[in-house]
Amino acid sequence: MTIADVLMIALGAVAVGAGALVVTSTHLVRSGLYLVVSLGAIAGLYLVLGAELVAWVQVLVYVGAVVVLLLFAVMLTRAPIGPSTDLDRPIGPSALIGAGVGLGLAALFADAFRWIEYPRGAPGTAERVGAEIFGTWVLPFEVLSILLLSALVGAIVLSRPDVGRREVKPDDPRETTDRAKEEDEEVPA
Amino acid sequence: MHVTIPYVIAAALFGLGVYGVARRRNAILVLMAVELMLNAVNLILVTADVSLRSALRGVPGEAWATPNSQAGSGGAFALFVIVLAAAEVGVGLAIVLQFYRVRRAVAIDEVPLDEERVSE
Amino acid sequence: MYRDHLTGQPTWTAASVLLVALLVVPALGAAVVAVFPARRDRQARIVATGFAAVTFVLSLVPFFAGERAGGWFAYGGPRPTVPLMPWVNVDLPWVPALGLRFHLGVDGISYPLVVLTGLLTLLCCAYTVRKVPKGGGPGRTLSALLLILEVGVLGTFLSLDLILFFVFFEVVLLPMYAVIAGWGGSERRAAARKFVLYTLFGSVLLLLGVVLVVTKAGTGDLITLTGASGLTRTTQCVVFALLAVAFAVKAPLWPLHTWLPDAHTEAPTVGSVILAGVLLKMGTYGLIRVGVGVAPLGAEWAAPALGILAAIAILAGSLICLRQRDLKRLIAYSSVGHMGFVLLGIATLTVTGLQAALLGNVAHGLITGLLFFLAGTIKDRAGTGSLDQLSGLRETAPRLAGLFGFAAIASLGLPGLAGFWGEAFAVVAAVRRGGPLWLTLAILAAVGGALTAAYFLRLLRRLTHGPTTPTVHSLRPSIAAVEWFAWTPLILLTLAVGVIPALVLAGTALPLTTLLGGHP
Amino acid sequence: MSQPVNHFALLPLYAAAGTAILAFLADLFVARRAATVAATALGGLATAILALVVGPEAGTFCTTGACSWVPTWPAAVTAALFAALTVGVLALSVPALRLGAAPVGEFCFLLACSMTGGVVIAYAGDLITLIVGLETLTLPLYVLVGLRRFGPVERAASASLTFFLISIVSTAVTLLGAALNYAATGSIHLALLHAASGPFARLAGVGVALLVIGLAFKVAAVPLHAWAPATYDGAPIPIAAYLSTASKLGGILALAAVVSRLDARAVTAVLAVLTMTIGNLVALRQSRMIRLLAWSSIAQAGYILAALALGAPGVTAALSYAVFFVVLEFVAFTVVVALRRPGADGGSLLDYRGAARRNPWLGAALVLSLAGLAGLPPGLAGLFAKLSVVNTLVQQNWSWLAAVVVLNAVIALAYYVRVAASLYSLPPRVGRSVADPVLLDAALHPRLPIARPVAATLAASVAVAVVLGFAPQLLFNALT
Known part of the structure; x- marks a missing residue:
């Protein structure tokens, strides 16, 4: 047991505990806040593991942006502030599935890595990770820009029903055929 | 350090995420559970960097062949996952809001999956 | 030609152009007819008949144009080095990735069936010019479908590549479905669906068998595969089992025949004629050419089972016929019995037996084609196919009754008519095969033959003799020119094949010997 | 680590991404519907041509x-x-855009983004690029599925949400699989993927299985298929067409990339058997056109999975089947679009009764594609597709799976025939026969004019299907 181990166990306990509250809380808003705690603890784990850049990005993007977006969603859908009763399905097999997946994965890892002491690697500073990304992973990085752009445009176009709307709203099928004739771009079948 | 610890934490987080996805009915809560799952994945990736790097130096007692090891890419992968998650949440928020606008609800049980209910 | 085949260099002789033309002409005809406008329906049907006539003429040619002389004598060499030798041959690569070659050829086994197909399609197209079944789709579509069917059937009979054989085997499936479902009787939907599902079930087994052969043998070429091939005994047994079931569905062999009566009863007249006259032959032809040819050991292994099923089919078909009350259904069940004889001939695995099978095939095509034409006419005019309402035909329509009597007697196997030889020689072949099993089968088949006579005579007694019912009384007795045109060739050929069976059998002995692996 | 980039090899990617930007700019500066659509279409065509012109190149x-x-x-x-x-x-x-069913510029942009994702998947050489590409292919589709201004908006919104939620869960599973595999073997590039040894074999095995399962969501394999019918039915028909062709092709390519290097035979074979059997059985009792096509495409994915279960030897057969399937399925969807009003949904099968009598060419095209999907002539393309899968399976001594495939083909024929036959059926008799049912039917179902782009697409896709039917070797050559 090194200090790193103790730190990881402590942070892990926080992360898992908060994570458990995220999926069981009856308050929508509180779930979001527990998520912040859990993700923050995971950022701490990254630091212990030596991945500094990932840790900071985790804090900035996840805690800073993603969770805020989620909380916006909670607010915009007029979720009640107090506890809600209809957040969960009947428990059914979900607990079994969740526990099975968690324990199964844990057993798998324990089986593969045992209780072996691994040395702490060189810290994943911004410089190292940057070299990695711009040395090896340039292509997905560039594709990611397209992805982000489409996410942006998609989010806008979905949430603003008035974008690109035309004056006429042709619900009437007769109108549609008239319009088609008007435009004179049809060929008979 | 013992990498088993973060790996097991990641496993627990993923299990919690799966439980949340299966149990929750509110779309936003499902999204949160998915975030837990993605974070578990990231934790595995970052931890794998540590275990792989030391394996390259042959530190652990067990000699295991990783001829093509790309140790160090895990952190980069994790960054990609974070960005993917952010993009998804962005669009997901818009979709949930649209759904809410149309149906005044965010409970996904009401998403009709059966043909009978649709054709009515 | 054979050397060309070995070197793999396709050469375009007049003969190979002929083979391709045999498939292209009807396909082209179907395309041309399909684009005719609706108001030119009748002209379209005449054009279709023209294309069918050209195809028929082309189908006659190989007998004269082919390099048959070489083929006749090439079998003298020591077995098994001399393979099957088609009269006319064309061999081109098509899809090398799947091992599929466009390899066509005609020999003594396939030639009679090719001509029969050409003839029956021509007759059906001509018949359709005058008579389009009521309540169905436009007549030109029916003609086009008949031509597409012809492409498929001719392709099946001509292919010398296993995968090509399979492809053509599949071609007929949907057009026949469309013919039954589009122009059939009141229960046509169900009957057509039953037909298509049964047949597809058969063809997927065929697919498995074909692929298995091609994989194990490394080639799909029927010339190379025929006779002694490099397949192990186990493979041959598996392959033959798959192929036999596949062809038994198509033939059909009891107990896989249940689609046939429904399909025949509901199909329009031309549909029944094509179905009985040529489609069923694909099953028996496939069994001889592919089943026995590719897996002789497997065939030997399965022969007793096949023989027993054939005998059961003969008896079952006859017994069911004795109790039938519907004209078309009775003829359909009689087909089951006749095909039983054909399969019995095949099951003996002797040259005589196979010759009997080929002869039976052709005879059944001619006679049952004629019977279905006549039955269709009677049903159309009387408005019913029920035997209870049809009696005393002789009084009102003596010629029709006479023709029907002729066809029925030919079908029951009167010596001197086409039906006799196939059935008689099937029994003879079984007797010659010897052993208690085959003797029993021969006796059972002979009994079945007697039962056939019984039910046809019963049919004649009820249909032509007896008191005239009101339905029959109002029946129009005259026979139109187009009907004469459709029936006369069948009548003449029934007589001709009955008198000179060599018309069909000439040139079959040697290829059949090759198929059987050199054991006569 | 810096190295020269082979820009020539990257031309298809540039073209695809450029198309997206072009669509955006065209909408911004020209602001005419026709110009935006034409620019996007030209960009797409340029991408296709460039991909073929560039062909095989040195990787970069x-x-x-x-x-x-x-x-x-x-x-x-x-x-x-x-x-x-x-x-x-x-x-x-x-036709739907003409009515203003969706904002044109954004629609074109999102579609082009999705295309970019597809192109990236096709060329991807590592798992990160593959997953990012897959996400780029899918993410715009969440939006496009829900982008509907009239018609059944509600259904579109729920289709979009269902698709989104299930898709991100599947992404998480895929990522977990990739992460486990990385933890066990340390490889991310496809060319470096290898089986793990020692204590990590089990970890890597689970990782590969999870990868396959996550990707199986994208191809809607049973039991991970529940989203597909609802989503297809809720989406606008062209988007449903895209989902069941391009999106599915993306999933298949990703799966092929994984299973050809890592052993996932057992899990893929199980998925394959379940997918084709259940897909076909459920398709038998569908009464809505798009749902029927959705279930049939689930079943078709099963045949592809069957070939993929062989690992590397089955990849060519799987890809060629996928191409044949995609072309035929696209023809079917095109006919559905042509038969329906612009912006309408797929409707029930009853709406298609007698459609081929009113519209013989459309009927013939639909019959061609359904026959092809059933694997029968005249849809020769489909026949050769089935043949190549069965052939490969038998060659690799997986005859039992080949038998499952062909028996499923028999089940499938039952519903394909039902649809095809109903196209030609006579109109139902209404009450007592006061009126001529044919005339009445014609009055109730006026022949809709077919927009020129739809007609052109139909002609082109049918031509491709026919050419592939008679010359499948072209495709087999191209894929090996």
Whole structure:
């Protein structure tokens, strides 16, 4: 047991505990806040593991942006502030599935890595990770820009029903055929 | 350090995420559970960097062949996952809001999956 | 030609152009007819008949144009080095990735069936010019479908590549479905669906068998595969089992025949004629050419089972016929019995037996084609196919009754008519095969033959003799020119094949010997 | 680590991404519907042509021993197919766009983004690029599925939400699989993927299985299929067409990339058997057109999975089946678009009764595609597709799976025939026969004019299907 181990166990306990509250809380808003705690603890784990850049990005993007977006969603859908009763399905097999997946994965890892002491690697500073990304992973990085752009445009176009709307709203099928004739771009079948 | 610890934490987080996805009915809560799952994945990736790097130096007692090891890419992968998650949440928020606008609800049980209910 | 085949260099002789033309002409005809406008329906049907006539003429040619002389004598060499030798041959690569070659050829086994197909399609197209079944789709579509069917059937009979054989085997499936479902009787939907599902079930087994052969043998070429091939005994047994079931569905062999009566009863007249006259032959032809040819050991292994099923089919078909009350259904069940004889001939695995099978095939095509034409006419005019309402035909329509009597007697196997030889020689072949099993089968088949006579005579007694019912009384007795045109060739050929069976059998002995692996 | 980038090999990617930007700029500066659509279509065509012109090239973005961008013939052909499908879907959407069913510029942009994702998947040489590409292919579709201004808006919104939620869960599973595999073997580039040894074998095995399962969501394999019918039915028809062709092709390519290098035979075979059997059985009792097509495409994915269960030897058969299937399925969807009012949904099967009598050419095209999907002539393309899968399975001594495939083909024929026959059926008799049912039917179902882009797309896709039917060797050559 090194200090790193103790730190990881402590942070892990926080992360898992908060994570458990995220999926069981009856308050929508509180779930979001527990998520912040859990993700923050995971950022701490990254630091212990030596991945500094990932840790900071985790804090900035996840805690800073993603969770805020989620909380916006909670607010915009007029979720009640107090506890809600209809957040969960009947428990059914979900607990079994969740526990099975968690324990199964844990057993798998324990089986593969045992209780072996691994040395702490060189810290994943911004410089190292940057070299990695711009040395090896340039292509997905560039594709990611397209992805982000489409996410942006998609989010806008979905949430603003008035974008690109035309004056006429042709619900009437007769109108549609008239319009088609008007435009004179049809060929008979 | 013992990498088993973060790996097991990641496993627990993923299990919690799966439980949340299966149990929750509110779309936003499902999204949160998915975030837990993605974070578990990231934790595995970052931890794998540590275990792989030391394996390259042959530190652990067990000699295991990783001829093509790309140790160090895990952190980069994790960054990609974070960005993917952010993009998804962005669009997901818009979709949930649209759904809410149309149906005044965010409970996904009401998403009709059966043909009978649709054709009515 | 054979050397060309070995070197793999396709050469375009007049003969190979002929083979391709045999498939292209009807396909082209179907395309041309399909684009005719609706108001030119009748002209379209005449054009279709023209294309069918050209195809028929082309189908006659190989007998004269082919390099048959070489083929006749090439079998003298020591077995098994001399393979099957088609009269006319064309061999081109098509899809090398799947091992599929466009390899066509005609020999003594396939030639009679090719001509029969050409003839029956021509007759059906001509018949359709005058008579389009009521309540169905436009007549030109029916003609086009008949031509597409012809492409498929001719392709099946001509292919010398296993995968090509399979492809053509599949071609007929949907057009026949469309013919039954589009122009059939009141229960046509169900009957057509039953037909298509049964047949597809058969063809997927065929697919498995074909692929298995091609994989194990490394080639799909029927010339190379025929006779002694490099397949192990186990493979041959598996392959033959798959192929036999596949062809038994198509033939059909009891107990896989249940689609046939429904399909025949509901199909329009031309549909029944094509179905009985040529489609069923694909099953028996496939069994001889592919089943026995590719897996002789497997065939030997399965022969007793096949023989027993054939005998059961003969008896079952006859017994069911004795109790039938519907004209078309009775003829359909009689087909089951006749095909039983054909399969019995095949099951003996002797040259005589196979010759009997080929002869039976052709005879059944001619006679049952004629019977279905006549039955269709009677049903159309009387408005019913029920035997209870049809009696005393002789009084009102003596010629029709006479023709029907002729066809029925030919079908029951009167010596001197086409039906006799196939059935008689099937029994003879079984007797010659010897052993208690085959003797029993021969006796059972002979009994079945007697039962056939019984039910046809019963049919004649009820249909032509007896008191005239009101339905029959109002029946129009005259026979139109187009009907004469459709029936006369069948009548003449029934007589001709009955008198000179060599018309069909000439040139079959040697290829059949090759198929059987050199054991006569 | 810096190295020269082979820009020539990257031309298809540039073209695809450029198309997206072009669509945006055209909408911004010209602001005319026709111009935006035409620009996007031209961009798509340019992408397709460039992919084929570039063909196989030296890979680029390489590290030691592996590249992230691997131009090969299969990659070029599938990338061209993605681009062609995008152009086709765009053409199918023109009638609805004309009515203002969706904002044109954004629609074109999102479609082009999705195409870019497809192109990236086709060329991807590592798991990160593959997953990012897959996400780029899918993410715009969440939006496009829900982008509906009239018609059944509610259904579109719920289709979009269902699709989104299930898709991100599947992404998480895929990522977990990739992460486990990385933890066990340390490899991310496809060329470096290898089986793990020692204590990590089990970990890597679970990782591969999870990868396959996550990707199986994308191809809607049973039991991970529940989203597909609801989503297809809720989406606008052209988008449903895109989902069941391009999106599915993306999933298949990703699966092929994984299973050809890592052993996932057991899990893939199980998925394959379940998918084709259940897909076909449920399709038998569908009464809505799009749902029927959705279930049939689930079943078709099963045949592809069957070939993929062989691992590397089955990849060519799987890809060729996928291409044949995509073309035929696209023809079917095109006919559905042509038969329906612009912006309408697929309707129930009853709406298609007698459609082929009113519209013989459309009927013939639909019959061609359904026959092909059933694997029968005249749909020769489908016949050869089935033949190649069965052939490969038997060659690899997986005859039992081949038998399952062909028996499923029999079940499938039952519903394909039902649809095809109903196209030609006579109109039902209404009450007592006061009126001529044919005339009455004609009055109730006026022949809708077919927009020119739709007609052109139909002609082109039918032509491709026919050519592939008679010359399948072209495709087999291109994919090997």
